[in-house]
Structure formats: C-alpha cells, structure tokens
Amino acid sequence: MSPGTSTDSVAVRVPGKVNLELLVGAQREDGYHEVSTVYQAVSVYDRVTVRPAERWSVSVTGPYADRVPTGDSNLALVAAKTLGRRRPRHGRSSPVHVEIDKTIPVAGGMAGGSANAAAALVACRELWQLDHVDNELLDQIASGLGSDVTFLLHGGTAIGSGRGEQVTPVLGRGELHWVLWVGEGLELSTPEVYAECDRLREAAGETPPAPEPSSELLTALRRMDAADVAAALHNDLQAAAVSLRPELAGVIEAGTELGALGAMVSGSGPTVAFLAGSQTEAIDLSVGLAANGPVGDIVRAIGPVPGAQVVQHLRTPPPAPPTRPVGPVTG
Ligand SMILES: C[C@](O)(CO)[C@H](O)COP(=O)(O)OP(=O)(O)OC[C@H]1O[C@@H](n2ccc(N)nc2=O)[C@H](O)[C@@H]1O
Ligand SMILES: Nc1ncnc2c1ncn2[C@@H]1O[C@H](COP(=O)(O)OP(=O)(O)OP(=O)(O)O)[C@@H](O)[C@H]1O
Numbered sequence: 001m002s003p004g005t006s007t008d009s010v011a012v013r014v015p016g017k018v019n020l021e022l023l024v025g026a027q028r029e030d031g032y033h034e035v036s037t038v039y040q041a042v043s044v045y046d047r048v049t050v051r052p053a054e055r056w057s058v059s060v061t062g063p064y065a066d067r068v069p070t071g072d073s074n075l076a077l078v079a080a081k082t083l084g085r086r087r088p089r090h091g092r093s094s095p096v097h098v099e100i101d102k103t104i105p106v107a108g109g110m111a112g113g114s115a116n117a118a119a120a121l122v123a124c125r126e127l128w129q130l131d132h133v134d135n136e137l138l139d140q141i142a143s144g145l146g147s148d149v150t151f152l153l154h155g156g157t158a159i160g161s162g163r164g165e166q167v168t169p170v171l172g173r174g175e176l177h178w179v180l181w182v183g184e185g186l187e188l189s190t191p192e193v194y195a196e197c198d199r200l201r202e203a204a205g206e207t208p209p210a211p212e213p214s215s216e217l218l219t220a221l222r223r224m225d226a227a228d229v230a231a232a233l234h235n236d237l238q239a240a241a242v243s244l245r246p247e248l249a250g251v252i253e254a255g256t257e258l259g260a261l262g263a264m265v266s267g268s269g270p271t272v273a274f275l276a277g278s279q280t281e282a283i284d285l286s287v288g289l290a291a292n293g294p295v296g297d298i299v300r301a302i303g304p305v306p307g308a309q310v311v312q313h314l315r316t317p318p319p320a321p322p323t324r325p326v327g328p329v330t331g
C-alpha cells in the first residue's frame with residue numbers, strides 16, 4: 001500500500017438461500033434454462049471483509065474453507081475486480097484483499113459462491129465510496145456474475161425469473177424453521193445437475209412448460225404457514241440431483257420419518273432442506289437426524305433474513321507524515 005493511504009476495512013454479512021420452488025423450463029440459446037423460482041434467504045452466514053492491499057488476493061477460513069478456491073476463480077475476487085473497473089478516475093487499479101469466513105456449505109446448492117460475490121460488491125462499494133453505483137446498477141453488475149447473485153443482494157423471500165437474475169420480492173409475515181442436512185463428499189456441480197435434468201426429460205419424452213410461480217406457494221407465504229408452504233415445496237432439479245447422488249433419497253426419507261413437514265433438495269443439491277412446524281420441532285428434528293439420520297452436518301436456520309449487509313466499517317486515518325525535528329528557535 002502506498003504511504004498516505006488509509007487502512008479501512010469493510011465487513012459484510014451475507015446469507016445462503018434455499019429454493020422453495022424451482023421450476024426449470026427449456027434450455028435457451030445462451031445455454032441457460034428459463035426458470036421460475038421462489039428464493040428464501042436463510043440464517044446461515046458467510047462474512048466477507050475487504051481491505052486495501054498490494055495485490056488482489058483472497059483467504060478463506062471456517063469449516064468448509066479447504067473446498068474454496070483462493071486464486072483468480074474465487075467469485076468474491078471476480079466480483080471485487082468487476083466493480084473495481086467502475087471506479088471513476090481510478091488510474092492504477094486499487095487492489096483489495098478479500099477475507100471470507102465461510103459457514104455456507106460449498107457446492108451444496110445454497111449459493112455460497114454467489115453470496116460471497118454479492119457481499120464483495122457491497123463491501124467494495126462501501127470501501128471505495130462509489131456513490132454513483134446505486135442499487136439498480138449493483139443489481140445489473142450482480143446479474144453478470146451469476147444467476148443467484150442478484151437475489152443475495154436483496155435477501156428475504158423473492159421470485160426469480162429469467163435465468164433467476166430478475167428478482168421480485170414476495171411479501172409475507174412470520175418466519176420458517178429449517179433444518180439443513182449437509183453431506184460430505186457429495187458436492188454437485190450446477191451445470192451437471194441441469195444437464196442431468198435435461199437428460200432425464202429427454203429419456204422420458206417430456207417437454208417442460210414455460211415456468212411460472214405457483215399460486216399455492218405464494219398464498220402460503222403470505223402467512224408463512226409452515227404446513228401449507230411444506231405442501232407446496234417443489235424442485236424440478238431434485239430428480240436430477242437424486243439420480244446423480246442416489247443416497248439423497250434416503251436422507252429425504254429419514255427426515256420425513258423423523259417428523260419434517262416438508263423436505264427437498266436445495267437448488268442443485270446436495271444439501272437437503274427440511275421444513276419444521278416450529279422452533280421446538282426444528283430442534284427435535286435436528287437432534288433426531290444427528291442421532292439416527294444419515295451421516296452429515298446438521299444446521300438449523302430460520303428464513304427469511306435480509307441479504308448482504310455492511311456490519312462493520314473500520315476507518316483508520318492515514319499515518320501522519322514524519323515530522324521534522326524541531327530545532328532551537330533563533331533570531
Ligand atoms: C440452481 C440455482 O442455484 C437455483 O437458484 C441456480 O439456478 C444456479 O445459479 P448459479 O449457481 O448462480 O448459476 P450460474 O453461475 O449463473 O450458472 C452456472 C451454470 O448453471 C447452468 N444454469 C444456471 C442457471 C440457469 N437458469 N440455467 C442453467 O442452465 C448453466 O449450465 C450455467 O453455465
Ligand atoms: N467464494 C466462493 N465460495 C464458494 N465456492 C466458490 C467460491 N468461489 C468459487 N467457488 C467455486 O464455485 C463452486 C460452486 O460453489 P457454491 O458454494 O457457490 O455452489 P452452490 O451452492 O451449489 O451454488 P448454487 O446454489 O448457486 O448453484 C465451488 O465448487 C467452488 O469451486
């Protein structure tokens with residue numbers, strides 16, 4: 001860092017997501033599938049901190065740190081560099097170090113990488129004081145980074161359309177209690193799960209209809225009625241995830257037998273999200289799964305929660321220039 005630069009750091013907290021409904025339409029010319037999804041941000045958080053540095057770099061801590069790339073492919077770093085190109089008169093680029101404290105499962109269908117990208121955008125906008133980058137422009141930049149990134153800026157419960165990047169909030173009151181099952185060694189690649197979905201449909205001679213959100217789910221969400229929401233949960237990618245990881249069928253069955261109101265693979269999987277009727281039921285279910293369920297991490301979460309938010313901005317003034325020694329005053 002050059003002398004005279006402040007050493008500010010900005011920390012952002014960002015949640016992961018589950019898809020309460022994921023309807024997958026046909027593959028488009030650009031390779032993406034048209035989707036209609038209902039996202040919900042849940043209280044499993046990563047913390048992303050940015051600070052000025054000599055060169056662009058990233059480090060990762062937390063239980064899933066060893067599964068996250070620390071090179072140029074890290075989505076948080078990609079996001080920071082992308083926003084860096086929007087800095088007016090920045091002349092030389094001003095690199096940052098990105099520190100990720102990771103709790104969101106990696107390659108688990110909870111959009112951990114996308115969440116880190118959204119957090120890096122919010123953190124760097126604050127660090128660099130980019131007042132000209134309003135929320136609309138941030139949404140636009142986010143959508144270029146990945147289909148889920150825009151939603152993680154907003155959080156809450158929202159409909160995602162297009163390839164998932166067009167986000168409209170869903171109004172509702174109350175909260176849902178989730179128990180998440182995270183399997184080790186079962187990571188799934190999102191493109192492979194979409195491709196498997198296409199393969200299964202082709203084999204069955206099915207052509208998907210144009211996807212649209214179901215009114216049953218939207219009605220249930222208005223009151224956050226857990227039983228009604230549970231009845232309306234649906235994920236078109238679930239069959240593909242189970243086809244690639246057959247052990248997931250047993251996980252869904254185990255949670256259902258232990259009293260979950262609803263169960264589904266989250267997004268492209270393999271995380272399985274169980275919906276409980278109350279906090280007490282969620283505790284009972286998580287204890288039951290930990291004791292008698294298939295081996296995996298068990299995480300309790302509530303939703304909806306807000307999207308990426310600045311939680312700390314430490315401002316350190318630049319070091320004062322060296323003072324000349326004061327000699328005796330003469331004359
Ligand atoms: C499964 C979900 O998480 C559900 O919200 C998303 O659809 C995936 O979103 P994401 O991880 O942000 O995905 P992207 O980084 O945009 O795309 C990764 C790859 O997933 C596939 N993909 C993704 C989104 C979409 N609507 N259609 C697709 O076919 C494409 O092969 C794409 O190249
Ligand atoms: N900051 C990051 N955090 C996690 N994974 C990252 C990150 N940057 C790049 N990746 C890569 O992205 C891949 C997908 O990870 P991610 O946790 O986003 O998956 P996912 O939750 O299944 O995504 P989605 O739900 O959006 O489809 C990982 O295998 C990893 O190599």
